[in-house]
């Protein structure tokens with residue numbers, strides 16, 4: 001089978017390796033689509049001492065089951081599935097634990113099944129647990145922010161206000177259900193949010209940028225005794241937080257990443273149901289599609305994020 005292997009900084013090569021055999025509780029998937037995750041862009045783009053090449057990447061897999069292990073009863077050959085792969089999804093085949101996969105609803109195309117990103121958004125929403133009276137401000141409206149806006153809206157809070165630097169991202173946020181969208185640098189955020197929220201500061205701030213500036217802004221905007229949710233994926237140097245401010249405000253801080261594989265997969269199953277029912281939409285989130293042979297171009301473009309970019313996937 002063909003598999004992309006990162007052999008040095010910014011350089012995948014396509015290798016031919018034997019197709020893996022599933023263990024007793026694993027399934028073999030013929031990969032149709034694997035999403036490129038923001039968290040992988042740093043791995044591709046930066047030479048790090050911790051990297052031991054060759055590296056295989058790709059954890060956002062959707063495809064068709066080709067074989068199942070001896071102890072797997074819940075899947076059969078021919079099932080269309082989404083799966084959370086540890087890595088090695090940028091390949092014609094991959095094996096995953098059966099517990100980390102879910103059958104796709106009939107009305108959902110394999111190419112739209114962004115299982116792992118949906119799992120992240122659903123699990124974050126489950127951690128946030130907004131009340132009906134809560135006003136939520138989400139800072140950062142990339143693909144992950146747009147998924148979370150939809151999950152939060154499905155939970156029925158009072159209001160979801162989106163904030164981004166880019167006009168097109170703010171427009172997307174409105175399209176995916178935000179009640180209002182504000183622009184950093186154009187709108188006076190504190191004043192606008194008070195106007196939109198009956199003079200009250202927001203109850204919940206969600207940081208969905210993965211950058212220092214987003215984190216700082218969230219700490220400033222959230223109300224006293226509010227919830228500060230860190231949903232962005234923070235890489236690179238340690239972040240600085242204004243602990244005096246966080247401390248004084250008495251904030252509840254939630255790091256909304258999931259590391260329990262079964263909870264992770266449960267979130268994906270809920271997300272697929274939301275997709276099937278139309279409460280969650282991914283139709284226009286995938287803006288760029290590449291073949292496996294074009295994987296370096298795909299990563300380069302995803303790092304550059306040209307106008308109109310939301311999400312890239314590799315189609316096998």
Ligand SMILES: [Zn+2]
Pocket residue numbers: 036037038039059060116117
């Ligand atoms: Zn991902």
